[in-house]
Amino acid sequence: MSKERVSRRQFLSYTLTGVGGFMAAGMLMPMVRFAVDPVLKAEAGGDFIATPKKVSELTDEPVRVDFTFKQKDAWYESDVTESAWVYKDGDKIIALSPVCKHLGCTVNWNSDKEHPEQFFCPCHYGRYTKDGTNIPGTPPLHPLDVYPYKEKDGFLYLGKAKPRKEA
Amino acid sequence: MKWISQEVETYLNAKEYVDTAVVPLYSVAIGGEMKESAEAAEFIGLLTTHLERQFTGRILLFPPFTYLKNDSGEKVLGELKNWEVNILEAEFKHVFYITSDIEWRTRENELDGAVIWVPSIPLEQMNDSQKLKMMDSQVKQLLALFTQKWHQKA
Known part of the structure; x- marks a missing residue:
């Protein structure tokens, strides 16, 4: 056990930040994906x-x-x-x-x-x-x-x- | 041009160039001759599609005029005449009917448009490239017929 104990308040704020971060990322990722979609799209008409x-x-x-x-x-x-x-x-x-x-x-x-x-x-x-x-x-x-x-x-x-x- | 909204719009914008209407005639038999009837419709359908591809810019391919095979000839003819009157009123100079029903040969004289009778060829045994080749040669023959008609009344 380290000397610096994690207080209950700290533990809760860490977990909340972590979970909140994941949720935000989950929401933002598809949006970013949509925004850059035209760039990622393969060039149509390139098929022979x-x-x-x-x-x-x-x-x-x-x-x-x-x-x-x-x-x-x-x-x-x-x-x-x-x-x-x-x-x-x-x-x-x-x-x-x-x-x-x-x-x-x-x-x-x-x-x-x-x-x-x-x-x-x-x-x-x-x-x-x-x-x-x-x-x-x-x-x-x-x-x-x-x-x-x-x-x-x-x-x-x-x-x-x-x-x-x-x- | 085909009977779909996009191409009909093109037609409306280029009316002066599209002076020919093509109407496939489908005879529908219910009962014993159902298969032959379907075969003929399939053949005429494929043929007119190919024809449309060759002459896209000058013909409008109408939806098929469909009638019951055992309906009286007079009634069917009367109805088609009604189509013809409407088509000719709408700035079309030439009308072609494409069918594989032999009955129309006797009724041809009563119509202003030209009836093109093509004996139906069963397609079920053929693969795609054979179908394509056959349709190509059929369309080539029709090409001569169409250009001749266009020259006559040009």
Whole structure:
């Protein structure tokens, strides 16, 4: 036993401070967590989705690549299939979103006989050059979105399509 | 555009570009032919979804017009005509009906819109990528049909 005895009053105040501290921390922690939550959140859109396309099969002619991923809409989970027009430009791969920037139809490659080697939207005759730039005078006002891509085990992986700066 | 509030709003803001209404026709049989009826509805549903994806900016996909298979043809036709009148009044220039019920081929002449009859293909045996491929080829054929109609009345 030490010489300095802990008095009843001291003992009670120590315990109260301790318990009070825990309670305060218990209340404050979630609040702090909420406040810094946006910082802790993992960057969405960083996920790359596997496509069934081998990188070695790509040529300088755009081909359609379909890929499927799961999307959660409230409690309903569904498989969503998206497409991309993919081709090789030198040793770079270009993956363009097929969604027309006008009103969202699907554009096709080389399907308009009068304007070959272009992306063509059958809805309102919008056109894009091979690199996805919108052709002035046709309805679309922005170039096609671009998918970031990765190569893994020989297969092409695509991320989330990103809009481009004005051409 | 689909029949959901967000896309209907887009439609309302871009009315001048969306001049085509697509109405799936579902025949509902209750009793013995229930399965075939469901199969056809599933097929037409998938097909119109794909079609909508191709032509998002120019068509509005209506909720399906659903009727009982054993209802009298006249009654069903009358009701669809009523839909048509309302659709055409609302600034739509083209109406397409998509169905796998053969009865509509004989009733086509009575309608202003075009009836597209597609024989239903059972989907239960197929995996997703097969389904996708098949729908793709179907939509490609419809694409030609749609663009032709659009050119005619452009």
